Amino acid sequence: MNPIRIAxxxxxxxxxxxxxxxxxxxxxxxxxxxxYDIRNVAARSYR
Known part of the structure; x- marks a missing residue:
């Protein structure tokens, strides 16, 4: 994956x-x- 997309x-x-x-x-x-749910929700935005 490209570094800009990762950033x-x-x-x-x-x-x-x-x-x-x-x-x-x-x-x-x-x-x-x-x-407790915040990290899971944020992780979905990272995928």
Whole structure:
């Protein structure tokens, strides 16, 4: 895979982690997630 694509995917992963990590537990609950789910959701953006 090309290095630019890898970098873009990594940035998407970090952005997702930061955005979801910044939400309150109540906000996460409203969208059906827990803190434990954040990494799994972010990992899907990395694939």
């Amino acid at each position: 873009k995917k990594w940035l998407a992963y970090r952005r997702t982690m930061n955005e979801l990590g910044g939400l309150s537990n109540q906000s996460l609950n409203d969208i059906g997630l827990t803190r």
